[in-house]
Amino acid sequence: MSSLGFQATGAALAAIEAHVPTLVADRVASRIAAKDATLWGPDAEAEASVRLGWVELAETSRPLVERILALRDELRAEGVDRVVLAGMGGSSLAPEVIAATADVELVVLDSTDPEMVGNALGDRLATSVLVVSSKSGSTVETDSQRRVFEQAFGDAGLDPARRIVVVTDPGSPMDTASREAGYRAVFNADPNVGGRYSALTAFGLVPTGLAGVDIAALLDEAEEAAEFLADDDEDNIGLCLGAALAGTSPLRDKLVFVDEGSGIVGFADWAEQLIAESTGKHGTGVLPVVAEPGAPETVAQADDVLLVRLVSDSDSEAGTDERPAAPLGHEVCVSGSLGSQLLLWEYATVVASRILGINPFDQPDVEAAKNATRGLLDATPEAEPAQLVDASIELRATDGLLDGATTVADALRAALALLPDDGYVSIQAYLDRLGHRELEDLRPRVAAASGRPTTFGWGPRFLHSTGQFHKGGPRVGVYLQITADSAADLSIPDRPFTFGELIAAQAAGDAQVLADLGRPVLRLHLIDRARGIAQLRDAVASLDRPAGA
Template sequence: MGSLSFEASGAARTAVEEHVGTLVADKVASRIAAKDPTLWGPEAESEAAVRLGWVEAAELSRPLVRDILDLREALRAEGVTRIVLAGMGGSSLAPEVIANTAGVELTVLDSTDPEQVAAALAERLAETALVVASKSGSTVETDSQRRIFEHAFTEAGLDAASRIIVVTDPGSPMDAAAREAGYRAVFNADPNVGGRYSALTAFGLVPSGLAGVDIEALLDDAEEAAEILAEDAPENIALALGAALGGTSPLRDKIVIADEGSGIVGFADWAEQLIAESTGKQGTGVLPVVANAGDPETGWQAPDVLLVRLVSPTADTAPADDASQVVISGTLGSQLLLWEYATVVAGRLLGINPFDQPDVEAAKVAARGLLDARPEPQAPAFTDGAVQVRADAQLLGGADTLAGSLRALLGTLGPTGYLSVQAYLDRFGQAELAALRPQLAGLTHRPVTFGWGPRFLHSTGQFHKGGPAVGIYLQITAESAVDLPVPGRPFSLAELIAAQAAGDAQVLADHGRPVLRLHLTDRGTGVKQLRDAVARIAGEG
């Protein structure tokens, strides 16, 4: 199928054989392409009717290309060569993948961690333009990032309005405010596309195009794939992948996505949000687990785990006949569209609406409530070195050390469960924390997800609250050596990220999920202490 290839084995192949014929007979592919909102049942119909614009994004985004390239040249002529993106969820994940795959610099601000934002502020501000991407403009992270950068530009003697570019829906509050403020440019995206499906709209193209990506080639690639993915044919890879994701029986609801030299940098992080937020609801769904080649999960044959291997188009890596796995290759533009199609096909098989996110708002409401009320922080159950430990007394069971609290949490992990590690820190400055993920997977013999907060709240956060109630949660927060006030708002970034973490932990606990909260009073010492504790537990096993 053009630049795409797909092979399946084991339970994945059985699912393909079982479902693709029916999907073809029901003309699911062509009906998706025709934006038929009835595919996911009557309850989903009203939302699906205004969420299928992505199927023709490659074609409809063409007029944007010239304006983006013209602006890029104008900025470069003024010495503005660094693009910073303020965006969350699909507004940041897609452009980051697109830019990183092309090997161009794009600084992505998808955090409220003061140290991460301060580091972005400190680098080449005079050469920087800020892209602010939000469908409505009401996203608190994005609004805070915009305010901080706008203030910094002004303080540095730069014309802030000339350095800010906005991507938003037409007629949104931010659309009007940006035009009134005289910002450098306002790009409108298709309002009939949800954020996680927006990779090939202005949300994906503006920041990556300004950063230097050949976005026309990206659209060419996707448009070529669009014709094939819309065909009601047994060889349609979108139908096969959708069947593998949502049609195994019993359902393999942990999808381990491992990159084995696909050439697409960070693709699994983008797919993670797309799948988790689209399917994790009504007590069902499939949980993507982002892994690397050779990580523990890639060698398992667990009955609830499906391995998806992303390989190079030139690789000769057929799946083993006795393993339940999928092997996929393809270029970036074609893969973006393929996974969007496959995700909504999986949604049909799962019987859910792949376009809503009913449980995302709860954490936002809890965070806003904590910001408004400013309660005293919950006292720690105990402190071990540079780590304060907070958890329900029943969960801790008398533990009074960091290692003991980790053992207590892991002891609640069931045979079909998963562990979610949620780190509200600087994902660049504390990148070594991500090494905990494969260590904990090897220790527990269960899938482990790792999310940087608050970024994951716009991704797997939906699944953790709306999907199967089998997860356990390790939340990591930290003191910051710096803080940044948010101009025009009665809180700082340190206060905001603390409220976001506490609010999400509260919502998870309200859902009856086991949550262990670790607060590092010193980042360097605390990270080392945590890693040592995990290594010690692993050594005991």
């Protein structure tokens, strides 16, 4: 029996009643567990055949545990107890949740912002080990972070090879190069697991195990859930959740996540990538919206919104009467341990993808932004002049958006006016996410002003997450991009560009791809970070007042 808890109401319950009997009859759960690559149609079969290793990780990852813990003990005996993780997307999101939930320090470096990278470099380098996580090693962010740390270790009189641990796929270019470089340890992950399904592979276990998490217990939790999730039974929570996510009619394709005491720190940020990147393609998909309790999206439920409540086991067992007031009628409520929920949501996502008729394992539009970034770095074009400057903020936008605007508030109103009835707003901040958390306050304010679900993503990490949905999902988004000058840039060893130039190219490249796809983009560049942030917050706060008030 699984420790997972689940409830559904309204359209979610109707979707379960409509779809789960067919899912059971088609033996979907047991076929997932048996790694049946035919579940998502012939077009997906080739990729699915090499992407289903995640279903058995609770068993196949066991041999990693002893080696990880032995390395942790070696490092601590040498006084090395600060773990820095250089990774993006699936290589960083799951470890961050696992470590935070265990209340263990893990420095997750998933940014190219020079201030964030510089802060990570400047803190306790003498007692730090760097875990470099990348399936191939070609990820530009991770490669740049490795280079700058390797140089910093050497400059500090430390042997870089003794302070670098690598997680990669076997036989990858990074696997070969790391072994030749003599790095402290190289761990291979299961190559038959895609990045967003890799939480229980070496990508999730190595950094968190070195940081002090009980990774054996995490696998135990997943193992307990695995047996239940493989059952072809109408009570299978994986089938029920998948049906609720993708089977509502009409489709409620905005999933508003609210954590109401689940005990799992940041879980929705991990689920956001899993669901958005798996389902957001070919003009369809479901968009996760990570919100706060009491957020505007939870006060009045739009016709395209499904509420996802993440609660504690005790709240789930007590029933709806014991949970916080629930004014909405269409929702799911999920509880369970971290290991069990990681596996649950992976099952549910591939079930949802089957219902939507899409391949849950590819990400056809992610590469577009990477290519645009490479092109900008290679060509180093002249900076695009601002179309409008308002105090500490330069404004650029897609054609026509800034017509008649004289202030940031005018521009924001013009952008939000382009929202369709079923649209969403995406706020994308290319700044130090640890140093400027106050920017996250923009999300509920924009949601209230627009009356539509609003996401907030830190760049460039969201490019490996919701970035796929932005470009491959329904064309109903409006995009607000925030960039900033940095007081101090940071060079990248043996590369012709700096971190500041890299993050600027990533932002400009993604904006270019979105614009080329006909998406409205408003780019807000902060000439001065502190003044610009204050000005932007004031402009957003004014949106609930008439223009000129």
